[in-house]
Amino acid sequence: MADTKTSFRLKELSKKENLLESGHRMCSGCGAPIVVKQILMASEYPLVASNATGCLEVSTCISEYTAWKIPWIHTAFENAAATLSGVEAMYRAWKKQGRLDKDVKFIAFGGDGGTYDIGLQSLSGAMERGHDIVYVCYDNGAYMNTGIQRSSATPLGANTTTSPAGKVIPGKTQQRKDLTRIMAAHNIPYVAQGSPSHWRDLMTKARKAIAVDGPAFLNVLSPCNRGWRSATDDAILLARLGVETCYWPLYEIEDGKLSINFKPKEKKSLEEFMKPQGRFKHLFAPENASVLAELQAGIDREWNRLLAEAGEESK
C-alpha cells in the first residue's frame, strides 16, 4: 500500500505535470476536467485510462489531438469498465511473462449516464471479477453530452429536456439511484464519494483507490453549468454547497467500514444548493412545495442512515 497519509501541498502539486493537458474542449466552468486533474495528480503510480463515451471523451481526444498524457482508450458508451478490465488482464499477462517491470494502475472515467445507467452491468461485472482498477464516475446528474436528458442520477424534480418542468409534471418524478451504495454492495476494498470542492479529501481518496489492490469505485460530484443552469464560475461553489447541504455526503467505505469524511457543523438547507440552479427553479413555486419537501426528506433520511452506519449521532 502506498503512502496515503501524506497530505497534499499546493506548493508541491503545482510542480506536478498535469496529465490532462489544457487545450481540451470541455465547456468553460465544467467540473469534470477539474475532477480528472485532481485524481490523476493524486496517483503515485503510472496510469492507463479508459473513458466512456460522453462529454469528457468527446472533448479530450479529437482527430489527431489528444489532451491525455497517459495511455487512454475509449471504445463505447456502456463499457469503460469492461474495456479497462481487458487492458488490466493484458497487463497481468505481460507481468507474468516478464515483459513489464513497472507497477501500473488502471482507471476508468464515465459520466452518470455511462455509469449509473447504460454502463452499470459492465461496471458491476468488472468489480465482481476483482480487477485491479479504479472506476471514477463524474456525476453531473444527467446526460449532458446529448443535451441534458434525465438519467437515474438526476435528482427528484430536476428540469431536464426529457423530464421537463411542464404544466402537469414538475420535472423528474423519481429519486436518484444510490450508486455508491450499490457499488459498496459488491464488497470491493474501496468505495468513496468525493467532490472537487474538497480537493484534498478527493485526492486522498483517489490515492487510496488507486493504491488498493483490487477494484475501487469513486463517485464524484461534477457540476455542469449547462445542465444545472448555473453561472459559469460556480462549479466549485455548487460542489461545496452540495457537500455542505449533505446532498452529496463525503464518505468512504474501506474494507466494509464506512467513515464520514466531512460533517458540516450546521447542515445547510438543501435550498442553498438548489437556488443558484435553474434546473430547480420551478420547484420554488408554491404548488411544488411538496416536491421540495420530499427532496429534503430524502436527503435527511440518507444522511441519517450514513451517520448511523458510521456509528455517529445524528443532529
Add this chain to the structure above:
Amino acid sequence: MAKMVAITGNEAVANAFRQINPDVCAAYPITPATDLMQRFAGYVADGEVDTELVLVESEHSAMSACIGAAAAGGRVATATSSQGLALMWELLHIASGDCLPIVMPVVNRALSAPLNIHGDHSDAMYCRDTGWIQLWSENAQEAYDNAIMAFRIAEHMDIRLPVMVNMDGFIISHSIETMEFLDDKKVKDFVGEFKAVNPLLDLDNPKSYGPLILTDYYHEYKRLQHETMGRVKDVVISVSKEYAKLSGRSYDLFDSYRLDDAEIAIVVLGSAAGTAKDVIDEYRDKGIKAGLMRPRLFRPYPYLEVADALKHLKAVCVLDRSDSFGGYGPVFMEVSSALYQLGGGPKLFNKIYGLGGRDFMPSQVEEVLNELGEIASGSPIKLVKDYLGVRE
C-alpha cells in the same frame, strides 16, 4: 508427428487455442459456442496455457475486454454464437476500426425470434459489414486449420484486422469427425511471437485509442479501412500456402469442386458443401457436368476471382443458410454482384435452405441440380429466390 483424432469442431478449435496460448481470452457462454471456451477454461485450470481468462458478464463486455486487451498489446481471442454475436455488434466495428487483430470463432447459429439454438449463418452474415475478415469452414479440420491461420492473418503487418472463423453450429461444433492435429511446436512456430503495434502498455509512449473524428477525416478513415481490406486476399493466400507446406492441406479463397469443366454449379458455404459434393459426384457419374464453389473468404469478398471461376457456367444456384427478408440471400447478392461485372455470364438463382438447423438433405441438392439442368437447357428461371425444404 501429426495426430489423427476423432473429435468435435469445438474441441478442435479449443485445442488450437491451447496450442497458440493467447495472452488474454474474454468469454461468455452461449450455445453452441459454450463448449469451446469451457474446454479452453479447462486448459487454463490445468495450467496447460497461461492465458489470462476474463469471464465477463455479457458478450458485449467480452468484446469490450478483448478490445481493451488487444489495444494493451497482445494476442487475444474469444468465441461466440448468435445472440452473443448480435450483442457484440456495436463493438465489432470498434475492433476493426481500431485495427485490433482479435480472433473469434463464430459457431454459427440462428437468431431469435423465434428462439432457436441450431445452426444457420444469420449471425455472421448480419455482421458482414463490421470490417472483420470472415473465414468459413466446411468441417472440424478446416475450423481447426482456419483458427490457426486466423492469428497469422489478423496479426499480419500489412493489415492488422480482426478475424471471424465461422463453423456451423452443432453440425461442425458438436459432431465427431476424424481429423488431424498438428504438433504443438509446429503450431507455435507457425503462429510465432505476437508483435504489438502502439500498445497501451508502452507507458513511455502514451497513445490515445478511440478518438472522435467528425466530418473532417471520418470519410478518409473509412476509405482506409476498405483499402486495408483490399490487402487481405494476398495475405490469406500467402498464409494458406505456408500452412499447406506445414500441414499438407491446401486452402484457397474458395473451394472449387469439379468446377473447371462444369456447366452447372452450386455455390454454398460451410458443412452443406459436403452433402452437395456427394450428390454432385452421383450426377457426374450420370454424365451431368455439375460442380460446386464453397466460399472460404467471405469478407473481403473476392469478386474478380469468383467471377473468373464461374464465368464459363451455364447456370448457377447460390444456396444461402441465412436470409435477407425482402431481399436476396447474402451469398447470392455477392455472387450476383461478381457476375454482373462480366456483362453476361451464367443464369443465376437463389435458394434459402437449412434455417434454424433444418436438415439439408441430398434430395434438396438433387432438386437444385435438376432445376439447374433445366435452366441450363433454356428453361426460364421461375423464381430468383425460393426456399428449399420448407413445409407449405
